[in-house]
Amino acid sequence: MRIPKPNPIWFFLSPALFLIIVFYVVPLFFSIYISFTPLQNWNLARYLDQISLENYERLFYMAMNDPDVTKVVKTTIVFVTITLIFNVLGGLILALSMFFMDESLSLPYRLIWILPRMTPIAVYSLIWYYFFLGDESGTLNSLLLRLGVIEKPLAWGNSPELLPESAWAIIILVNGLVGVSFGMVVFYSALRSLPREHVIAARVEGASAFQMTRYVLVPQLKWHIIYVTVWQLLSLITTYAHIFLLVQWGAIDKWWGSPWALYVFNTAFTTSDQGFAAAAAVILVVIGGILGILVLRLMGFKKLMQEPKGEL
Amino acid sequence: MASSILSRMFRRKAKPKVEQLRDVETIKRRRLNAVIGIAVGLATLPLVALYLLLALSSFADRIVTGPDIIEAEYSTTNWKLLFQGKLEPAAGRLYDLRELIMIIVNTFIVALGVTVAVVLISVMAGYAFSRMKFRGRVGLMEFIILLHAFPGVALIIAVYAIYVWSLGAVPKDVLTEYRFLYTILARASLEIPMSIWLMKGFFDRIPWEVEWSAMVDGASRIRVWRQIVLPQIKPGIAAISIFAFLAGWEDLIYVHVFLYTGGIKTLATFLEEVIGNIETTYLPIAAAAGTLYLIPTIVFFVLTQKLLLEAMSGGVKA
Numbered sequence: 001m002r003i004p005k006p007n008p009i010w011f012f013l014s015p016a017l018f019l020i021i022v023f024y025v026v027p028l029f030f031s032i033y034i035s036f037t038p039l040q041n042w043n044l045a046r047y048l049d050q051i052s053l054e055n056y057e058r059l060f061y062m063a064m065n066d067p068d069v070t071k072v073v074k075t076t077i078v079f080v081t082i083t084l085i086f087n088v089l090g091g092l093i094l095a096l097s098m099f100f101m102d103e104s105l106s107l108p109y110r111l112i113w114i115l116p117r118m119t120p121i122a123v124y125s126l127i128w129y130y131f132f133l134g135d136e137s138g139t140l141n142s143l144l145l146r147l148g149v150i151e152k153p154l155a156w157g158n159s160p161e162l163l164p165e166s167a168w169a170i171i172i173l174v175n176g177l178v179g180v181s182f183g184m185v186v187f188y189s190a191l192r193s194l195p196r197e198h199v200i201a202a203r204v205e206g207a208s209a210f211q212m213t214r215y216v217l218v219p220q221l222k223w224h225i226i227y228v229t230v231w232q233l234l235s236l237i238t239t240y241a242h243i244f245l246l247v248q249w250g251a252i253d254k255w256w257g258s259p260w261a262l263y264v265f266n267t268a269f270t271t272s273d274q275g276f277a278a279a280a281a282v283i284l285v286v287i288g289g290i291l292g293i294l295v296l297r298l299m300g301f302k303k304l305m306q307e308p309k310g311e312l
Numbered sequence: 313m314a315s316s317i318l319s320r321m322f323r324r325k326a327k328p329k330v331e332q333l334r335d336v337e338t339i340k341r342r343r344l345n346a347v348i349g350i351a352v353g354l355a356t357l358p359l360v361a362l363y364l365l366l367a368l369s370s371f372a373d374r375i376v377t378g379p380d381i382i383e384a385e386y387s388t389t390n391w392k393l394l395f396q397g398k399l400e401p402a403a404g405r406l407y408d409l410r411e412l413i414m415i416i417v418n419t420f421i422v423a424l425g426v427t428v429a430v431v432l433i434s435v436m437a438g439y440a441f442s443r444m445k446f447r448g449r450v451g452l453m454e455f456i457i458l459l460h461a462f463p464g465v466a467l468i469i470a471v472y473a474i475y476v477w478s479l480g481a482v483p484k485d486v487l488t489e490y491r492f493l494y495t496i497l498a499r500a501s502l503e504i505p506m507s508i509w510l511m512k513g514f515f516d517r518i519p520w521e522v523e524w525s526a527m528v529d530g531a532s533r534i535r536v537w538r539q540i541v542l543p544q545i546k547p548g549i550a551a552i553s554i555f556a557f558l559a560g561w562e563d564l565i566y567v568h569v570f571l572y573t574g575g576i577k578t579l580a581t582f583l584e585e586v587i588g589n590i591e592t593t594y595l596p597i598a599a600a601a602g603t604l605y606l607i608p609t610i611v612f613f614v615l616t617q618k619l620l621l622e623a624m625s626g627g628v629k630a
Contacts, residue, residue: 008444008532008533008534009440009444009446011436011534012436012437012439012440012444012537013436013437013440015432015433015436015437016433016434016436016437016456016504016508019429019433019497019500019501019504020456020459020501020504022474022497022501023464023467023471023497023498023501024459024462024464024467024501026470026474027467027470027471027474028467028470030470030473030474031466031467031469031470034469034470034473039473042472042473042476044473044476044477094352097348097351097352098352100344100345100348101345101348101349101352102345105345105349107617107618107621108617109352109353109356110621111613111617111620111621112356112359112360113356113359114620114621114624115359115363115613116359118558118562118609118612118613119562119606119609120561120562120564120579120580120605120606120609121562121563121564121565121580122564122579122580122581122583122584122602122605123366123583123602123605123606125564126366126583126587126598126599126602127362127363127366127602129587130365130366130369130375130595130599131362133375133592133595135592137374137375137377137592137595138375138377139362139365139375139377139378142377142378142380143377143378143379146379177359185621185624185625186625188625189625209344209348231461234461234463235463237463238463238465238466239465240465240565241465241564241565244564244565245564245584245587248584248588249587249588261465261466264466264469265468265565268468268469268472269472269569274469274473277469278469278470281466281467281469284463284466285463285466285467288461288462288463288466289462291461292458292461292462293458295461296454296457296458296461299457
């Protein structure tokens, strides 16, 4: 009798499963648990056995009544909505332009447009910090002063007479330029994989670039547009890294410049109210879960999974 | 990059005369190509300008903003001050050269660590999903894709709480190593769902027959994977490595939360501190620090253009 060999599946899967359990599954349940405790200053031993609904009650009350938290709620709604439109439309326009160009010409352009996504976040923040700097050495102030549009430098991110719109404009621009490349890449590769006959037929019929876009290309991108919209919605709701330093450095107003996700992060790590922050984070987790499942349905996941090749 | 765009935009016009006997259709297309090329160029220009102004400012006596490029005076003073640890010419040293080098090394440790972890784990799991039949295969893959869409950063409070809890059990003399390890694994786990999916795709494209015959001859699954399959997916491994490296290199939040709190700096948190400490007049020194941090990213961009774009579109197509 031969002794059965140990199953190699465990060898191949265990490292991935380990990370997924430690960094996704356990934290997911732990987040929910923490949100019911008054955890402060990361003092796990002291607070973790006091369970109550207090954080959620406080959160609900503050979102309605606290002047600062209501600013965060408004900022989140405006920021997510406008950046989403900017990202999807911008990505579509870029992808179409790249599609009408020769591929060799579009390559450097596509690279430049994914640069903001790949730039170290601290450097990207620094670039915008310079741009919106409140004295005359800031790029925007310096240009507008030279052109005679303004007479004295303006503090773009936090001067009271410009808030809240100016702070909103800054966070939308900063995140929009990062997000736009996602739509560009998805739409571009979708356009490239359309049957060439459609495009050639339209050309032969004498369709202009605009007509072709309107009647041939965009209708075929319908599902991709929905997919990109949901995906971007998901990531915009949970994004904060690119704004974090701008708020930290005082370039934008702390409240009018903070979407919900950044508020969660700062409540947990700058002030020290982790139980409350966890409750605020659970809302993100729930929205993230729902939208994530929606993305999965849109992708038509089941069709993508083929049968494994390698079974003897 | 700008000159290559220009040469590509107008290259066709320089071709020999015979080619001018083209039909109306292609002439129209060429004009469209140039018009759109220039329009996108104009839209792209401000973005490129922002990066160029940062790099220029690092050599200038002020933050250059456009028209004042000509007026500014250029030298390597900012870079010298940066490496001497002085954030203002008259001020004392805040750090020495050795510390700055350690900060750069730390940044590399995190980026390379993330690369190794992501590549190793996704190469293993991707193979299992591509080649093996096991219960819950489709369900597990679906769950992993869901994690890719799921915002891992929303869990950071609990991930940090686990970190705080685990620190108590770590012996003092390996504390620094543990901090790095935890940061690397936490950051890598954000990249892993997508990498596994991409790797599975790379394995799917490789024919199964060679492996099969080796296994019939008695080689074990693991040996076949290592000696026959891995060499065939080198381009895939390269693409995933580039992505993972850049992700580890650009990171701010994870090094801020897990390393900076333990007193370990990387270029991201260094830059965060520099801006906090510096007076507006000496911002060009911060520009030098930012440029230093940006260089590896730009080098990767120039060297791996096509691979980077392909990996990116492969990743989002999934």
